[in-house]
Amino acid sequence: MKTLHKILAIISLFRRAFSRHTKKLALMIGLGFIGGFLGGIGIGAIIPLFYIITNKSSVGTDSISRIISKIFEFIHLPISLSSIILLMVVLFLTKAVFLYIANYINTKIYADYELETRERLFKKTLETDWPYLMHQKTGRLNDILMGDVGGASGALNSMSGAVLTGTSLITYAIIAVNISVPITLATLGLGAFLFFLFKPVFYRVRKLSGQTSETIKTLAHHLNQHVAGAKTIKSMSLENDVFQKGMAYFDDLKNIRLKWSRYGILLNTFVEPVSLGLVVAIFLTSYRNPDFNIATFVAIIYLVQKMFTFVQSIQGKFNVVNESLPLINILVAYEKEIDKNREFVGGNKQFIFNRTLEFKNVSFGYVGGQNIVNALNLSINKGEMVGLIGPSGAGKTTIVDLLLRLFRPNSGELLIDGANIDELDKKSWHKNIGYVSQDIFLLNDTIENNIRFYNNALNHKDIVEATRSANIYDFIETLPDKFQTLVGERGIQLSGGQRQRIVLARILARKPSILVLDEATSALDNESEHKIQEAIKGLRGKLTILIVAHRLSTVMHADKIAVLKDGIIAEEGGPQELLNNSQSYFYKNYNIDKSY
Numbered sequence: 001m002k003t004l005h006k007i008l009a010i011i012s013l014f015r016r017a018f019s020r021h022t023k024k025l026a027l028m029i030g031l032g033f034i035g036g037f038l039g040g041i042g043i044g045a046i047i048p049l050f051y052i053i054t055n056k057s058s059v060g061t062d063s064i065s066r067i068i069s070k071i072f073e074f075i076h077l078p079i080s081l082s083s084i085i086l087l088m089v090v091l092f093l094t095k096a097v098f099l100y101i102a103n104y105i106n107t108k109i110y111a112d113y114e115l116e117t118r119e120r121l122f123k124k125t126l127e128t129d130w131p132y133l134m135h136q137k138t139g140r141l142n143d144i145l146m147g148d149v150g151g152a153s154g155a156l157n158s159m160s161g162a163v164l165t166g167t168s169l170i171t172y173a174i175i176a177v178n179i180s181v182p183i184t185l186a187t188l189g190l191g192a193f194l195f196f197l198f199k200p201v202f203y204r205v206r207k208l209s210g211q212t213s214e215t216i217k218t219l220a221h222h223l224n225q226h227v228a229g230a231k232t233i234k235s236m237s238l239e240n241d242v243f244q245k246g247m248a249y250f251d252d253l254k255n256i257r258l259k260w261s262r263y264g265i266l267l268n269t270f271v272e273p274v275s276l277g278l279v280v281a282i283f284l285t286s287y288r289n290p291d292f293n294i295a296t297f298v299a300i301i302y303l304v305q306k307m308f309t310f311v312q313s314i315q316g317k318f319n320v321v322n323e324s325l326p327l328i329n330i331l332v333a334y335e336k337e338i339d340k341n342r343e344f345v346g347g348n349k350q351f352i353f354n355r356t357l358e359f360k361n362v363s364f365g366y367v368g369g370q371n372i373v374n375a376l377n378l379s380i381n382k383g384e385m386v387g388l389i390g391p392s393g394a395g396k397t398t399i400v401d402l403l404l405r406l407f408r409p410n411s412g413e414l415l416i417d418g419a420n421i422d423e424l425d426k427k428s429w430h431k432n433i434g435y436v437s438q439d440i441f442l443l444n445d446t447i448e449n450n451i452r453f454y455n456n457a458l459n460h461k462d463i464v465e466a467t468r469s470a471n472i473y474d475f476i477e478t479l480p481d482k483f484q485t486l487v488g489e490r491g492i493q494l495s496g497g498q499r500q501r502i503v504l505a506r507i508l509a510r511k512p513s514i515l516v517l518d519e520a521t522s523a524l525d526n527e528s529e530h531k532i533q534e535a536i537k538g539l540r541g542k543l544t545i546l547i548v549a550h551r552l553s554t555v556m557h558a559d560k561i562a563v564l565k566d567g568i569i570a571e572e573g574g575p576q577e578l579l580n581n582s583q584s585y586f587y588k589n590y591n592i593d594k595s596y
Helices: 002-018 022-044 046-053 063-074 081-126 140-179 181-197 199-228 230-235 239-287 294-340 396-403 426-431 447-452 460-469 473-478 496-508 526-539 575-579 585-595
Strands: 356-365 371-381 385-389 411-416 433-437 514-518 544-548 560-565 568-573
Touching (some): 063 081, 199 239, 371 568, 433 496, 447 496, 568 575
Antiparallel strands (some): 560 568
């Protein structure tokens, strides 16, 4: 059953990889047969060559010698030592050209497969939904696209290479049969015997390959995770603990590769003595035959040796395929996984916002968990600035995620001008929703490119205007390279407030209709927060703004404040209205903030 699954997996891989390359594959196989045939004829020319050297009248009675005689008759050239040598040179050179082209086609096929698979999986991953993406390990996509796809494409290279080598093996076998049927059958039988003899070794190699892949992924995750948290690790002097855990993974990887190497050495060292034994056996068997001929024997030995090499090569290529089967299975499983978690696209209506954005009886909870938002109702008029506050865990960020269409409500509706947002085209929706969070994402690139952020339609004037609105233009102008200043990895060259305002400029450059600020100033100092607040004030009335905040000072200039508690809107009103109510959450927390 396992063998059947393996064969089916290999067939499926062939069909999937080569479905777009059938013509190239057919051409490669055809060239392989031609190259093998030319090489076989070239080897067979040894027989008439020997007859001429030994001054015998004929050039041999075997089929290869007769073919060579016909060739010389066709080109009206007498058979001589020089003409046969010239023929052999021409045949081998022509064979080399054909096999070069065939091998190039083979390389092109697997390189195309590698490119197409990486592009397809990367695109599909980007199109998965947010609940799926948020649970993925750091570096998993990198491992799959760079490691697993590379391993699978290497398997394809070996498989197509085995097909190409097989064409030469078949051609040489046909020529060898014309010289000696028993020796040819004995060689093929020995190849089959060796394959089954080493079958347990192949199984262990495949198992170790799977262990290697998993260990490398676990190690990569460990490294990425702890390098990202280097500041915390150093501040707690945990370098040695992190190192020791990494050492355990390094040791596991070393031990697995040592085992794998032992099996590889066993395979490689066993072939040579068996090959030599085969040659000796052939000689002893042939020498006792009354019809023994040294020229025929030399040709047979060379053909058999080449056939044995081909068998060894094919066996080695299938060994590579065997090692890569776990990677292929990972790719197949991963593609099924991301197909299953495709993002809900919604309708095709374009974004139109003239009146009201409304949460209507919206409830949401993660799978298997309690509701975070319960029958929530919230209305935001166009051009309004609305503050959303509440204790940690109340569901503020969840509301933002629902608005961004990262999640869909379990029940209820999000409406814009009375239309369910699921009816709108998702790209059109996101184009009109600007989102600035506490977690800043900057490229290791220039300030200008971080603001442009893949939007090549923006010109420099648009970028300058956005930086003025975000209250960051004056700072940029003080820098030696101005907009061409490199911000470093994750914006390390800038302060938190500067990074935040660059992200705000990035969003404003796209001219959204709705701006969402999710704890955008919670990690900033007072001066940086003040600059952000000044930027937001300048946008009042121009955009519809939703501000999620812990710091109540951030929402003091809002038109309306909604207090979220236990997944529902517990209080709602203008800042002054809520301050006049001494029992309100806003009043109590505002006075706590003032005391600090």
